[in-house]
Amino acid sequence: MTDTSLISPEALPRGFRFAAVKAGIKPSGKADFALAVADEGASAAAMFTSNRVQAAPITVGRRHLARSGGRVRVVAVNAGNANCATGEIGITACEQVCRAVAEQFQCEGHEVFPSSTGIIGVPLPAEKLVAALPAVVSALRSDPEGFSGFAQAILTTDTRAKVAHASFAVREKMVRIAGVCKGAGMIHPQLVPSTLHTALHATMLVYLFTDAAVDPAALDGFLRGSVEVSFNRISIDGDTSTNDTVLLLASGASGVKVEAADPKFAAALTEVCTSLAKQIVADGEGVGHVVELQIEGAPNDADALKMAKSIAHSPLVKTAWAGSDPNWGRLMAAVGYSGVAVDPEKIAIWFGELPICANGGRAPEYDEKTAHAYLEQREYSIRIALGVGSGQCRFWTCDLSAEYVRINAEYST
Amino acid sequence: MTDTSLISPEALPRGFRFAAVKAGIKPSGKADFALAVADEGASAAAMFTSNRVQAAPITVGRRHLARSGGRVRVVAVNAGNANCATGEIGITACEQVCRAVAEQFQCEGHEVFPSSTGIIGVPLPAEKLVAALPAVVSALRSDPEGFSGFAQAILTTDTRAKVAHASFAVREKMVRIAGVCKGAGMIHPQLVPSTLHTALHATMLVYLFTDAAVDPAALDGFLRGSVEVSFNRISIDGDTSTNDTVLLLASGASGVKVEAADPKFAAALTEVCTSLAKQIVADGEGVGHVVELQIEGAPNDADALKMAKSIAHSPLVKTAWAGSDPNWGRLMAAVGYSGVAVDPEKIAIWFGELPICANGGRAPEYDEKTAHAYLEQREYSIRIALGVGSGQCRFWTCDLSAEYVRINAEYST
Numbered sequence: 001m002t003d004t005s006l007i008s009p010e011a012l013p014r015g016f017r018f019a020a021v022k023a024g025i026k027p028s029g030k031a032d033f034a035l036a037v038a039d040e041g042a043s044a045a046a047m048f049t050s051n052r053v054q055a056a057p058i059t060v061g062r063r064h065l066a067r068s069g070g071r072v073r074v075v076a077v078n079a080g081n082a083n084c085a086t087g088e089i090g091i092t093a094c095e096q097v098c099r100a101v102a103e104q105f106q107c108e109g110h111e112v113f114p115s116s117t118g119i120i121g122v123p124l125p126a127e128k129l130v131a132a133l134p135a136v137v138s139a140l141r142s143d144p145e146g147f148s149g150f151a152q153a154i155l156t157t158d159t160r161a162k163v164a165h166a167s168f169a170v171r172e173k174m175v176r177i178a179g180v181c182k183g184a185g186m187i188h189p190q191l192v193p194s195t196l197h198t199a200l201h202a203t204m205l206v207y208l209f210t211d212a213a214v215d216p217a218a219l220d221g222f223l224r225g226s227v228e229v230s231f232n233r234i235s236i237d238g239d240t241s242t243n244d245t246v247l248l249l250a251s252g253a254s255g256v257k258v259e260a261a262d263p264k265f266a267a268a269l270t271e272v273c274t275s276l277a278k279q280i281v282a283d284g285e286g287v288g289h290v291v292e293l294q295i296e297g298a299p300n301d302a303d304a305l306k307m308a309k310s311i312a313h314s315p316l317v318k319t320a321w322a323g324s325d326p327n328w329g330r331l332m333a334a335v336g337y338s339g340v341a342v343d344p345e346k347i348a349i350w351f352g353e354l355p356i357c358a359n360g361g362r363a364p365e366y367d368e369k370t371a372h373a374y375l376e377q378r379e380y381s382i383r384i385a386l387g388v389g390s391g392q393c394r395f396w397t398c399d400l401s402a403e404y405v406r407i408n409a410e411y412s413t
Numbered sequence: 414m415t416d417t418s419l420i421s422p423e424a425l426p427r428g429f430r431f432a433a434v435k436a437g438i439k440p441s442g443k444a445d446f447a448l449a450v451a452d453e454g455a456s457a458a459a460m461f462t463s464n465r466v467q468a469a470p471i472t473v474g475r476r477h478l479a480r481s482g483g484r485v486r487v488v489a490v491n492a493g494n495a496n497c498a499t500g501e502i503g504i505t506a507c508e509q510v511c512r513a514v515a516e517q518f519q520c521e522g523h524e525v526f527p528s529s530t531g532i533i534g535v536p537l538p539a540e541k542l543v544a545a546l547p548a549v550v551s552a553l554r555s556d557p558e559g560f561s562g563f564a565q566a567i568l569t570t571d572t573r574a575k576v577a578h579a580s581f582a583v584r585e586k587m588v589r590i591a592g593v594c595k596g597a598g599m600i601h602p603q604l605v606p607s608t609l610h611t612a613l614h615a616t617m618l619v620y621l622f623t624d625a626a627v628d629p630a631a632l633d634g635f636l637r638g639s640v641e642v643s644f645n646r647i648s649i650d651g652d653t654s655t656n657d658t659v660l661l662l663a664s665g666a667s668g669v670k671v672e673a674a675d676p677k678f679a680a681a682l683t684e685v686c687t688s689l690a691k692q693i694v695a696d697g698e699g700v701g702h703v704v705e706l707q708i709e710g711a712p713n714d715a716d717a718l719k720m721a722k723s724i725a726h727s728p729l730v731k732t733a734w735a736g737s738d739p740n741w742g743r744l745m746a747a748v749g750y751s752g753v754a755v756d757p758e759k760i761a762i763w764f765g766e767l768p769i770c771a772n773g774g775r776a777p778e779y780d781e782k783t784a785h786a787y788l789e790q791r792e793y794s795i796r797i798a799l800g801v802g803s804g805q806c807r808f809w810t811c812d813l814s815a816e817y818v819r820i821n822a823e824y825s826t
Contacts, residue, residue, distance in 0.1 A: 120742020329533020
């Protein structure tokens with residue numbers, strides 16, 4: 001059932017066990033309740049959605065991390081119900097599950113980190129999760145099969161499991177990082193550290209595991225840096241979820257102590273996060289084209305990001321991509337309404353290496369057929385040079401297809 | 414060919430003549446070049462897109478109004494080509510058309526007000542418009558047929574002409590206001606007065622005619638007030654065009670002088686603008702449902718508007734509407750990521766009169782079947798009370814259908 005080819009035994013970080021079972025929450029009847037366990041406990045850092053409407057597990061998870069000082073023993077994830085907009089009973093249901101998990105592992109309730117993903121506004125059937133607990137606990141294993149089961153169970157509208165890993169050696173000892181994530185719609189993560197409360201949205205759940213020994217404060221620094229250039233740089237539909245969560249756990253089982261800002265660890269973590277972020281876009285609902293936007297020459301980096309988002313959220317740009325239509329006028333419109341101080345006459349656009357627009361008008365070399373053929377590829381890049389300053393960014397997004405509408409307009413109850 | 418039932422002879426403002434011809438710009442071969450002429454000249458006020466990438470006619474029209482001090486003799490509109498992102502040759506082409514029109518009417522070039530709508534980034538074939546001039550001039554007429562021909566010729570992806578009118582009496586003399594507009598996609602007008610240059614987008618063209626005598630400064634005040642609560646309160650796809658224009662002309666032919674801030678005139682103008690704005694949404698590309706959003710209890714009116722736009726631009730909310738899916742969790746997510754300081758536990762939502770969400774959770778009276786049936790209507794309202802302050806707004810938007818994607822993803826060259 002589980003695809004163990006997702007990761008090799010060598011790549012799997014030491015110090016964790018995983019399992020998943022069917023608790024009866026997903027209408028499909030697939031596995032929907034998963035645990036990740038650090039038997040010796042793990043240092044933890046997390047980032048959550050900045051959406052002001054936050055699911056119960058976000059509230060509870062944030063509280064637990066604060067209370068435990070960044071220590072996690074068990075991660076408990078259910079898919080099929082987001083436990084969001086469920087009021088006080090949602091919090092109660094979430095805490096009930098955490099308590100039941102803590103009893104099984106004889107740990108504190110605040111050492112359990114909860115996550116939920118699925119429909120919003122429907123009460124979470126906590127009793128189903130509690131009833132499924134003994135089964136999932138007895139299924140825990142530290143091999144690729146356990147890890148792959150976890151990766152499968154957290155999926156909702158995703159079509160495939162998403163896994164990435166990296167490793168490096170320190171004095172002949174291996175340090176491993178592996179990540180697993182879900183997310184295909186309501187994807188425009190805008191994550192903030194667990195101690196901040198600003199406003200964001202979309203359900204993306206990401207779990208990162210390492211066997212390095214890292215203290216929680218250092219772990220938090222690594223996570224912020226890597227998330228900013230990966231998960232905070234993607235958008236499928238611009239809808240920032242109420243449940244977005246990225247959790248990083250460090251078991252220390254490798255015996256290698258990693259200090260704050262260690263460049264090898266930072267690079268490996270960013271590699272894993274970037275791979276997972278791109279996998280999310282590639283598996284987006286109804287996606288036919290994955291587009292890397294390269295913005296340069298903006299007044300500053302923040303403006304470059306603002307412009308990338310303006311383009312990535314334009315229905316007219318995204319539908320043109322769906323049709324492989326080289327209608328660069330729609331790009332110009334989105335550039336113009338982004339709010340960034342541009343000088344239209346300085347704008348240049350390339351599709352890959354093809355000049356499309358120069359000095360704000362059609363490039364002399366522009367050839368519609370060639371441009372159309374370029375956009376028929378599954379993956380490609382669009383570069384926009386504003387010629388104003390030195391701000392830049394990379395951003396990954398996708399087309400908006402009739403299939404996306406079909407998936408999200410289907411009313412089946 | 415022209416549907417003269419669009420307006421009655423009595424409702425048509427005096428002092429104007431209209432005509433349209435086929436200049437060969439629209440690939441469909443339909444009429445695509447239209448004139449509106451004020452033979453005695455007219456006071457004028459205009460508002461333009463705030464998109465920083467602006468079409469040549471926006472630049473030229475703004476210059477002409479400044480130069481003429483708010484006087485217009487002829488409005489010249491072409492459909493099928495936006496003359497945008499066409500650089501200096503676009504400006505030259507636009508001025509060439511204006512000069513040719515001015516010669517025909519023996520007026521100044523800056524008394525001609527140009528507009529273009531259609532594809533962006535393709536040079537405007539000015540010679541086709543110049544060649545068609547004698548035909549359109551000889552076709553000018555001051556009756557419903559002329560007006561209706563004008564209304565038809567300015568359309569692009571619209572499925573029907575959009576007209577509205579209002580009138581009131583002052584000492585037994587009639588004052589008439591009639592408006593005509595086009596727009597079905599790239600619709601999220603963010604209009605600013607012609608003297609400001611801020612950042613907006615979508616092609617909506619609106620021409621408002623009155624036979625009241627109003628000086629340009631007073632006219633400008635009326636226009637700003639009416640546009641703010643009508644055209645600046647609609648969105649089809651959130652894409653603000655490079656060409657959006659609203660022009661208001663006052664011929665004075667009624668013999669009634671209207672002073673600044675006259676409440677009767679203001680009310681009649683707002684009535685016409687609101688009707689046209691709603692007609693644009695109703696004729697939006699692929700629209701199956703027209704939704705009136707009523708936001709109340711926001712910290713202030715600006716926040717209420719920000720929230721309405723967050724909802725109106727959410728692909729997940731709009732696709733749920735396409736499927737008549739009462740998935741109010743998606744509304745909650747869009748409320749939460751709007752950037753407005755909300756207290757989730759105070760949020761209440763109604764579909765029409767049906768309670769959907771109360772205190773941030775599912776309303777006790779919520780019934781999914783009833784809610785689904787309500788959303789199957791062609792037009793309906795959604796009310797969201799935030800319970801924080803007294804800010805409010807009304808906003809009109811629509812669903813996002815597979816048909817919208819089909820229309821905009823079609824690549825036919």
